[in-house]
Amino acid sequence: QSVWGYDSDNGPERWHENYPMAKGDKQSPIEINSKDVRHDASLTPWHASYDPGAAKTILNNGRTCRVVFDDTFDRSVLRGGPLTGAYRLRQLHLHWGSSDDHGSEHIIDGEKYAAELHMVHWNPKHGNFAGALKQPDGVAVVGIFLKVGKTPKAEIKRILEEIDNIKTKGKEAPFQHFDPSILFPKSRDYWTYHGSFTTPPCEECITWILLREPIEVSADQMAKLRSLSKNGENEPVNPLVDNWRPPQPVKGRIVRASFK
Numbered sequence: 001q002s003v004w005g006y007d008s009d010n011g012p013e014r015w016h017e018n019y020p021m022a023k024g025d026k027q028s029p030i031e032i033n034s035k036d037v038r039h040d041a042s043l044t045p046w047h048a049s050y051d052p053g054a055a056k057t058i059l060n061n062g063r064t065c066r067v068v069f070d071d072t073f074d075r076s077v078l079r080g081g082p083l084t085g086a087y088r089l090r091q092l093h094l095h096w097g098s099s100d101d102h103g104s105e106h107i108i109d110g111e112k113y114a115a116e117l118h119m120v121h122w123n124p125k126h127g128n129f130a131g132a133l134k135q136p137d138g139v140a141v142v143g144i145f146l147k148v149g150k151t152p153k154a155e156i157k158r159i160l161e162e163i164d165n166i167k168t169k170g171k172e173a174p175f176q177h178f179d180p181s182i183l184f185p186k187s188r189d190y191w192t193y194h195g196s197f198t199t200p201p202c203e204e205c206i207t208w209i210l211l212r213e214p215i216e217v218s219a220d221q222m223a224k225l226r227s228l229s230k231n232g233e234n235e236p237v238n239p240l241v242d243n244w245r246p247p248q249p250v251k252g253r254i255v256r257a258s259f260k
């Protein structure tokens with residue numbers, strides 16, 4: 001039984017065989033069309049207050065590059081926007097393509113970005129992360145689009161500098177004194193809707209907060225990300241690219257915008 005992944009024999013079209021939620025009515029990602037979006041004036045700004053000391057390690061799990069944070073207390077939290085209460089930052093990771101013209105999971109007015117960064121937070125009122133997965137208000141993910149451009153953002157450099165230490169699956173390295181809010185774009189404008197994990201188990205527990213303004217990365221930085229491998233250290237090289245799920249049926253869901 002092959003573990004889920006993004007290849008033809010274990011990819012998104014087959015996840016439902018082991019993870020029935022994958023065929024649910026509130027799956028993510030989705031395509032967002034501005035004409036169908038509703039401006040909601042009641043949506044307040046969101047606020048992140050992150051403790052740089054909460055950053056712990058960076059790892060390659062064979063499916064993405066993930067930075068893990070200490071979420072044993074309200075140390076790094078996200079508040080406001082569509083959320084009630086403070087959600088704890090647990091991890092951040094990315095999805096990217098095999099070339100600059102695709103790689104993001106959400107698609108905005110037909111545009112695919114080179115990558116999409118997810119900052120995953122959970123609602124401590126549900127006790128722990130596993131409990132939060134079972135609740136519709138359990139998890140909040142801030143999504144930031146990465147666009148290849150001329151004036152690359154320096155802040156993503158810190159993550160990419162670590163890539164050489166986690167080239168293969170299972171590799172982990174210390175990653176400390178990092179405040180992920182430096183990755184935020186200038187604008188706080190966002191879209192929000194209710195959806196799911198974009199990977200198995202595809203639980204429908206996520207309040208998505210997708211930032212309208214992409215951050216810029218260089219083509220070299222994207223190439224760096226694509227130098228990660230799915231395989232373990234002494235296995236045949238299998239490049240870690242195209243770890244994105246295609247858009248899922250919207251099924252009548254409303255996407256709200258914090259902006260006009």
Ligand SMILES: NS(=O)(=O)c1cc(F)cc(F)c1
Nearest residue numbers: 118120141196197198199200
């Ligand atoms: N891609 S995602 O943000 O929906 C996500 C979040 C998470 F906490 C674990 C995952 F494996 C995937």
Ligand SMILES: [Zn+2]
Nearest residue numbers: 093095118198
């Ligand atoms: Zn993700």
